[in-house]
Amino acid sequence: MPFxxxxxRVILTxxxxxxxxxxxxxxxIISWKSPDRPVRGGIPIVFPNFGPAEHPDHKxxxxxxxSRNAPWEFxxxxxxxxxxxxxxxxxxxxxxxxxxxxxxxxxxxxxxxLAEHQLTTDLHVKNTGxxxxxxxxxxxxxxxxxxxxxxxxxxxGKSYIDKTEVSAEGRATVKEEKRDVVDVKKPTDxxxxxxxxxxxxxxxxxxVEVRSAGFPTLTIWNPQEQGAEVPDMEEGGWERFVCVxxxxxxxxxxxxxxxxxxxxxxxSVL
Ligand SMILES: O=P(O)(O)OC[C@H]1O[C@H](O)[C@H](O)[C@@H](O)[C@@H]1O
Numbered sequence: 097m098p099f100x101x102x103x104x105r106v107i108l109t110x111x112x113x114x115x116x117x118x119x120x121x122x123x124x125i126i127s128w129k130s131p132d133r134p135v136r137g138g139i140p141i142v143f144p145n146f147g148p149a150e151h152p153d154h155k156x157x158x159x160x161x162x163s164r165n166a167p168w169e170f171x172x173x174x175x176x177x178x179x180x181x182x183x184x185x186x187x188x189x190x191x192x193x194x195x196x197x198x199x200x201x202x203x204x205x206x207x208x209x210l211a212e213h214q215l216t217t218d219l220h221v222k223n224t225g226x227x228x229x230x231x232x233x234x235x236x237x238x239x240x241x242x243x244x245x246x247x248x249x250x251x252x253g254k255s256y257i258d259k260t261e262v263s264a265e266g267r268a269t270v271k272e273e274k275r276d277v278v279d280v281k282k283p284t285d286x287x288x289x290x291x292x293x294x295x296x297x298x299x300x301x302x303x304v305e306v307r308s309a310g311f312p313t314l315t316i317w318n319p320q321e322q323g324a325e326v327p328d329m330e331e332g333g334w335e336r337f338v339c340v341x342x343x344x345x346x347x348x349x350x351x352x353x354x355x356x357x358x359x360x361x362x363x364s365v366l
Contacts, residue, residue: 113167136328137238137337139217139361140164143204144231146315146345147259151230156197160236163188163204175207181216183209189224201225215363223351230350234315234343235361237306241299243318246338247277248297251288251314257346259285280318280338287345288314296366297340303366308342310359315341 100107105126109115117127134140143163145154154161168186176183188204205220217235239246254273260283261267273288291314294307308314316339319326323334342361351357 134164140236142234146232146234181209181211200229213365218360221357228352230348234341234345236341238337245299249277251278254288256286256288283320283322286316305364306340307362311342313343313345
């Protein structure tokens, strides 16, 4: 079926993987995806490696792994559908394309729960194989906000690594956050450890609380003018977002055979 119709929209799918979502309201196109390119925005899911591959299991994988570029399964039913929330479940298992580059048997489950002013995303990683394996995982949350005016807190006193440092030694050096309020006025790519369970992201006229559980790190990213070097970023795109990314992004999480790792992000409007 090249199209899927919902109450308010239709999604056209090209046999090679591209898709477009068109609302009936104004026949407005709200999403267009060409094949195999991750979406620059929203909440891409990063698994099993964050950044370039460092673990031998990940040596054939691209930056941020394969989960953001893979087609996930949706079983056409809702887990929850009432005033409290509407929840849908998506799964990803090793497809042939994944198995060709990654040997570990796994199942990812992603549950998206929409409440009136809150969006909850639960990520479960199950080791379905006979041996333990190690991975990283992260929710790469883009928040639409004026990046020169955003402030994020509380991160004071937290250790972090600064990936904007030019030397490998600089990037490996653990720094301590001295600021009451963190901003991204200059190019920022910081991975905080022992992330607080909640941070507030504020800008004039708006704000979002990012709560997380089970994710020990929090990455804050905005490249500012260096965004011009990011091939799929629109001109000036860096002025309109900040990424606040709960994850397991330093070291690796070891998962025993048959075990499941569960972590959650909750976004609330302030
Ligand atoms: O360009 P992407 O692969 O989507 O990565 C975008 C960014 O993701 C994370 O925030 C990393 O910390 C950054 O180093 C990286 O540049």
